[in-house]
Amino acid sequence: MSFLNLTLGQFLTLFAAAGGIAFILYLLDRSRRKLIVPTLRFWTAAEQPTTVVRRKTVSQPWSLVLQLLGILLLLLSIAQLRFGIFAGKPRDHILLLDTSAWMNAAAPNTGKQSRRTLMDLARRQAAQYVRSLPGSDRVMLVRTDALATPVTPFIADKLNLVRAIADSKPGSTALDLGQALSFAVRTQQLSSNRAGEIVYAGPSRIAETDQALPAVPNLRILAIPDNVANNGIRRVGLRRSPDDNNVWDVYVSCRNYGTQLRIGTLAIGFGGAPAGAQQVTLAPNADHEAAFKLRTHVAGLLEVRLFPADDFPDDNRAVLEIPAFGGLGVTIYSDAPDQIRPLFATNSRINPVFKPTAQYQENAGGLVVLDRFRPATLPKGDSLWLDPPPQQSPIPVRERIDHPGPIAWSTDQPMAAGLRTKDARPDATTVFEAAAADQKIAEIDKGPVIVARTTGTRKMVVVGFHPSGAGLRYELATPLLIGNILRWLAPDSFRNVDLSASSAGTVNASLPPDTPPDAIRVVRQDGTPLPFSVTGQSLHFFSGAPGIVRVLAGSHESVYSLSLPGMWTKKWEAPANARRGMPAFRETLANPRDLWQLLALLGAAAFVLEWLLFGRMNRVLHRPAGPAAARWKKAS
Numbered sequence: 001m002s003f004l005n006l007t008l009g010q011f012l013t014l015f016a017a018a019g020g021i022a023f024i025l026y027l028l029d030r031s032r033r034k035l036i037v038p039t040l041r042f043w044t045a046a047e048q049p050t051t052v053v054r055r056k057t058v059s060q061p062w063s064l065v066l067q068l069l070g071i072l073l074l075l076l077s078i079a080q081l082r083f084g085i086f087a088g089k090p091r092d093h094i095l096l097l098d099t100s101a102w103m104n105a106a107a108p109n110t111g112k113q114s115r116r117t118l119m120d121l122a123r124r125q126a127a128q129y130v131r132s133l134p135g136s137d138r139v140m141l142v143r144t145d146a147l148a149t150p151v152t153p154f155i156a157d158k159l160n161l162v163r164a165i166a167d168s169k170p171g172s173t174a175l176d177l178g179q180a181l182s183f184a185v186r187t188q189q190l191s192s193n194r195a196g197e198i199v200y201a202g203p204s205r206i207a208e209t210d211q212a213l214p215a216v217p218n219l220r221i222l223a224i225p226d227n228v229a230n231n232g233i234r235r236v237g238l239r240r241s242p243d244d245n246n247v248w249d250v251y252v253s254c255r256n257y258g259t260q261l262r263i264g265t266l267a268i269g270f271g272g273a274p275a276g277a278q279q280v281t282l283a284p285n286a287d288h289e290a291a292f293k294l295r296t297h298v299a300g301l302l303e304v305r306l307f308p309a310d311d312f313p314d315d316n317r318a319v320l321e322i323p324a325f326g327g328l329g330v331t332i333y334s335d336a337p338d339q340i341r342p343l344f345a346t347n348s349r350i351n352p353v354f355k356p357t358a359q360y361q362e363n364a365g366g367l368v369v370l371d372r373f374r375p376a377t378l379p380k381g382d383s384l385w386l387d388p389p390p391q392q393s394p395i396p397v398r399e400r401i402d403h404p405g406p407i408a409w410s411t412d413q414p415m416a417a418g419l420r421t422k423d424a425r426p427d428a429t430t431v432f433e434a435a436a437a438d439q440k441i442a443e444i445d446k447g448p449v450i451v452a453r454t455t456g457t458r459k460m461v462v463v464g465f466h467p468s469g470a471g472l473r474y475e476l477a478t479p480l481l482i483g484n485i486l487r488w489l490a491p492d493s494f495r496n497v498d499l500s501a502s503s504a505g506t507v508n509a510s511l512p513p514d515t516p517p518d519a520i521r522v523v524r525q526d527g528t529p530l531p532f533s534v535t536g537q538s539l540h541f542f543s544g545a546p547g548i549v550r551v552l553a554g555s556h557e558s559v560y561s562l563s564l565p566g567m568w569t570k571k572w573e574a575p576a577n578a579r580r581g582m583p584a585f586r587e588t589l590a591n592p593r594d595l596w597q598l599l600a601l602l603g604a605a606a607f608v609l610e611w612l613l614f615g616r617m618n619r620v621l622h623r624p625a626g627p628a629a630a631r632w633k634k635a636s
Contacts, residue, residue, distance in 0.1 A: 093198070
């Protein structure tokens with residue numbers, strides 16, 4: 001035992017002073033009593049001297065003992081008497097409270113009326129551990145899922161710690177225990193006090209990672225039983241069919257996390273209507289893949305459900321928003337539409353409308369293609385000019401050349417991507433006087449023959465020759481050139497979109513081949529950028545909260561709906577040297593524990609007991625009954 005606030009000499013001095021004062025007071029009359037007697041009693045003989053008697057003994061020794069005991073207990077409380085071996089400094093503990101998505105599963109053997117979750121059990125265990133610690137020990141509470149998030153610093157206020165534990169709720173990511181333990185070890189090494197325990201409260205269900213768990217010599221495990229049955233959806237992927245743009249290929253991955261064979265039903269719905277169902281047989285601790293086809297060209301919500309329901313309903317449903325796809329509307333003004341129809345009609349993402357030049361309208365909407373003529377008023381939107389009249393070209397003309405040399409492509413420009421031919425020779429071409437800000441897509445020895453210009457929000461591409469001319473009609477570069485130009489003018493209509501529903505946390509995405517680094521962007525739903533890293537053809541980013549993340553990689557877009565809960569892949573087996581459960585009584589003996597609260601209560605109880613037995617309350621309780629005249633004494 002030891003004192004925290006007083007030394008032994010100070011304690012003995014204070015007790016001697018307070019006890020001595022109480023003892024002296026007991027040698028005096030403790031109280032006066034009011035007696036009603038006849039007046040003749042105060043007549044005494046004048047010659048009889050008054051006898052003075054000094055008290056040499058305590059008339060009520062047990063009252064004095066109770067008061068001295070109360071003083072002793074209160075002084076021990078003020079001195080903060082501690083029980084145990086005092087090591088000089090208190091200990092600093094770190095409590096890792098599991099807040100992964102799995103903690104929202106129903107606890108075993110709980111009914112629907114009083115449903116308790118694994119989080120409830122973990123909170124109760126963590127609070128019980130905090131209350132079992134000595135009052136001087138400090139604790140840091142850390143909520144752990146995919147990230148280790150400190151909630152409190154090292155504090156000794158057990159009430160605030162219990163409140164912080166009660167406010168902890170399950171997150172949406174899987175548990176990365178290796179990162180949490182590494183954080184706890186590093187943080188404890190920076191503490192100025194003695195290193196206490198690193199305590200993990202949870203079911204030890206972790207995600208598969210490459211990080212090895214560190215060795216923790218002072219580890220304690222507060223295990224939570226979680227033998228609950230669960231079948232869940234792990235991932236949903238959607239991709240447009242390569243054969244039909246109105247058909248989506250739907251891929252669903254689900255898993256049986258239990259130890260028994262389960263048979264369920266996997267169903268999809270679109271716009272609130274059923275769209276398909278399959279019976280699935282789920283082997284224990286194994287994944288199952290299923291595929292569906294969904295035909296639609298309108299926007300709507302795709303819902304995937306797994307039946308029957310189980311003890312963890314959060315991963316039995318996934319929802320994805322499918323965007324509308326109407327194709328690129330192109331209005332082509334030409335007096336010879338059959339010459340260029342094959343360049344536009346074979347692409348399933350283009351909805352071409354051919355009109356004669358006499359029906360030209362400046363606000364036709366969508367993309368406008370002008371075949372060998374210039375209208376009186378320029379189009380209001382984006383436009384593609386095919387061999388415009390040299391005298392009426394929207395870009396100044398340098399000269400017109402017949403039978404020019406071969407075309408050289410600017411392969412660093414997106415519109416010339418994939419163009420490798422070196423013998424493409426048009427019958428005739430116009431050479432333009434391009435401005436400094438214009439993009440030169442193709443050139444001959446006399447100058448540029450394909451020029452792109454951007455004015456505000458409008459885009460314009462001018463081709464100095466006709467793509468269906470005799471020199472280019474059968475070249476493979478011709479349809480590729482038109483496709484690249486249309487993709488540059490309307491990139492959203494040609495973007496390949498993949499949709500997927502997965503869990504928050506670390507996401508690994510595959511990039512298209514030859515994707516330039518400057519063409520990669522990762523943004524949240526509100527447009528804010530998200531940090532990412534690229535390793536080869538793989539992109540990695542982290543999102544700790546549910547939401548929608550878009551990955552833009554050139555002409556490819558992947559939309560991730562991070563709505564499913566992050567799930568574990570295996571159960572972590574704690575090392576053999578780890579302590580388990582609450583601290584045993586023999587462990588508490590080795591650590592000093594504060595007793596001042598108990599001593600204060602016992603001291604107050606001693607004073608109350610003395611007052612009841614020997615104080616005014618005792619006289620009130622034992623006053624004889626009857627009229628006051630019966631208690632008078634006779635004077636003679």
